Amino acid sequence: MDTSESSNRNHQFDSNKNWVETQELLKNRLILEDDHTWRLPTTTQEHKEQDGMGEKLKYVGGVDLSFSKEDPCIACGALVILDLNNDLNVVYEDFSIVKLQVPYIPGFLAFREAPVLLKLLEKLKSNAHPFYPQLLMVDGNGILHPQGFGLACHLGVLTSLPTIGIGKNLHHVDGLTQSGVRKSLASEENFTRDLITLIGHTGRTWGAAMRSTRGSSKPIFISVGHRMSLDTAIEVVKLTCKYRVPEPIRQADIRSRANLQKHPETIHICKVEL
């Protein structure tokens, strides 16, 4: 009776329903303001007096996945840690090559990519590693998301880490469009401005679009993941941008792709754990 096609459609529908419920559940634990013990490194004199208070932000993590062109199910997840106070040097790197069973569906990226990344973070934490990050930057959005709960929020809540979401393309939501944002950045009143707050038709603030490098018309899209204000997230991005994409994410991207080519045989099965 059932064609395999309709069977697949039903299965996809069921997964989406559970995924929405999961997102709503985790969303209750989301913190959208500065809730961390570290402070940003400061160089200006007026802030010198604060140097004795609290610890400075030093270890910033970055995560990303790269995919095999032959088999789109094969992916390499990478975790890197950079030293914000030492020229953004990479002080830790780990990766895991996995076979993904979950498809990519817009709005549900976390259910595909989070498991392998959580595994890499758990491995680091269980070893009580001194480089365990104070902050995690994620290739994917935070609250700039249809349900207000993107991959960066997902990873933040499940690890309790402060997180920042970085999108290289805009996930259209609440009337915001990529062309609209580009027009705003190019408009006369913003001619010298490289940062725009993303406010939707409803008046809600979703994040910010930033022209992070001179000579690039294409902005990056910053949004809060967890335990972080948008202002702080923007400051961190400014501190980590050597190129258009913030260095933690750029390094994770480079190394996930390189390790996928270099170690195509070390495929692991990644169990989904909650």
Next chain:
DNA sequence: GCGACAG
């Protein structure tokens, strides 16, 4: 009905 849709 049509288009949009992070990675």
Next chain:
DNA sequence: ATCTTGTCGC
């Protein structure tokens, strides 16, 4: 995400 070469410019 990935498919894809050269090319124009600082």
